Amino acid sequence: MRRALREYNFDWMLYSTYDAASKLMAGTEKEYAHTLRYIPYFRGMIDAVLSTGEPGLSFVRTCAEYLKNIVTARERGRKVAITSFCFSPVIFYAMDITPVCLEVMSVFLTFTYRRGSAEFLDFCNEAGFTETSCSSQRGSLGAYLAGIGVDIDMVVTDTPGVCDTNANAFAFAAEWLGRPFFQLDMPPLLKGERYDRYHRDDYRALVSFLEAQTGTKLRAERLAAVLGELRKQDGLIAELEEMGRIVPSPLPPAFTLMNYAARFLFAGMKPCTDMLQSMVNAARENAARGASGLAGGAERLRGFFCYIDHYTYNMRMWRMAEDLGVCLQGNILSRNWSIDAPHVRENHMEDSAYSIDMTDLDSMIDSVAIMNSRMPMIKSIRGPFDAPDMWLEDTLSLARMYSADFVVYSGTPGCRNTWGMVKPFARETEKAGFPTHIMYSDAFDDRVQSWEATRARFEEFLRVRRLLV
């Protein structure tokens, strides 16, 4: 890692950037436009998000607040846990633990800097981690391994049984940093008494672990407060998902990202609720006018990303969607498995979903355990892809529900769990009538395939399949 990069505290660097970004709209329009000239590799992202109005501003503020929590964790006496996007942070917030979600931090980097996360990715390799492992964790993990981020107290993940490279990154980090490690383990099926019991037993072991690390007991009223907020958020997400079915969709492309980012950052917390509420308000206005959420106003195609998005700098994937008039119908990350979610009701998947029972502490812990087992990727990439409740079933039901014109796979070369069978998977989605494009890029590392090449191949797919003529 370059010495110059080591001079900056990683979390402070990101915090100061997003904190400044959250104040950009405070000045005049002219001042705003002038400022963008000085941030050539960030302005696309800022403009894409802030152009959505209040939701975008709320999103940037939320990011800044999340990062502020990290940089001030120590002075506030909080324990810090590094964790994964697919691990619901509600339990951390209920126990006053500050989560540092590695994948989210990696995206902050790739969105913000043209150099992306390359130096941190490579530092992990210098530390002994494999270059073939997933870039989503490595992108920011390198900073913590290098000792230029906040001190980590514990490492918690829930991807064993779902994603080796993810779980392995956390196990490696724990060993390298010499910190306590806890894993929630996922069996290959989702439903049934045996599986529910396993999830619940495992989650109780997690609670014991967190109590041991913090020296405090999980309190029912704290968990109830967080889960009460989560219920509100589930309701708002359900409304957003429902509005996404309207043609043209009233949701701007950036809303897919903002939807899942809000939950990864602050599920069960007020900033997430406020942000979702502002998104709902904006979408309702568009829907009432019959307007598309696309800036150009014309929805030419509806695309469903069956895995994750592409996080190149300046949010160029979302801007491409705007350019081409493609309405993004979300991806595996933007799906919420609350029992009230429209896709759950539409496809009669109630027994695959979760509900929150707030009767007492036990019932709340059980609810969170089941909810966590329905987190993105955790729910549907655990077993054979064509088994009930798994990736193919979810993809097809969502693509149909949202009237998608095509399906795109975007991931990282580290995604062993999906690259292992994406070819037969794509064959099935094609059979079901959805032209399917496999991106060979790395969603977190433009060095694998440049965004320009990725975009060219994507547009070629649209042309060859006569989707966009």
Add this chain to the structure above:
Amino acid sequence: MNGRLIEAAETLNNEFVRQWKEDGGRVVGYTCSYAPDEVFHAAGILPYRIRGYGAQETTIGDTYFGPFICSLPKCMLQLAGGGAFDFLDGVVIVPGCDSMRRLDDCWRKAGEDMAGVVPPFFFHFAVPHKFADYTVNWFEGEIRRLIEAVERHFDVRITVEALRVAIAAYNRGRVLLEELERMRRLPEPPIAGAEALSVVIAGSAMPRDAYNDLLEECILDLRAKTRCLQGRRRLMLVGSASDDTALVRFLEGDRALVVADNLCFGARFHNDRVDDGVLDPVRALAERYLRRSDCPRMYGDYRRRLEILTDAIQSASVEGVILQNIRFCDLHGAENGLFERDLEARGIPCMRIEREYGPLVETGRLKMRLDAFLERIDGKRRTA
């Protein structure tokens, strides 16, 4: 050295399998050492560890798997697609890692394109990633699910008594393998690493009782051996699944000797027993198989694995450790990074290599690095 054991290790459809089938026996293949052989033994079925050994290309594997996947399951699928495992009456896929987990999907999909590729019994057998009372409970349930499926499909009964007999047979094998390990670690070992690996692998490809008898003979022969191997650099081989005896032979050459290993096809899983005093043999199997967290798939247990390595290094007087991983095997690859850090800090020379599974296509590169590594060991000898 018993030629029948070598043949069993180096021929997929070996003489024991052929004879078993001729006698009307059934064979079930499995993909990972976390599958309890004893269940099949108790059912009168020959358990057979599926390998990728001998695959010369991965055209079939590449048709179904994506590009960023370990070449071991690709080679397995290649062989299956080419008919090399046609003798199997069933397959148990164990999700030892993500690449192996996806062999389930890809093999079944290949079966849609190629008739007869998928055996009539096809079972996904899950294994938790940690050892705790509730994970053992769950795993015990998974073994019972396997037992029920085997009983139903093959119309057999797996009794408690038969499980006890199977446990005794496999425990006897483990005792013998431990003795083989002890002999490998002698100052002048009577057996080279490549041969030792063959002997161990043979046990996963032939009936256990016959194997135990041959293994016992082999050990007696080794004890009687007067010309032992001397003066070579003593290496330990660690990391990704490796059943390729040619790789070990290549590493040993005429200057080195692999006196210990920590490989899942090798010595890793033999130095413990299933507790035959436990009332319920299924519980005993669950405890034994899950407790063996020697594979990095069992996250968070690195320190114990480091101690296992350190003990082996000391008892075998290892002079250098080869930490290898198949490309895209992040579990072993990352753990090798930690091993390298910690073993080097203890003064143990390490060589970390990434390779492809299968035919030795990278011998030039490996040879150059190996020579340099042996020179380093020589230098250490000179200054000792």
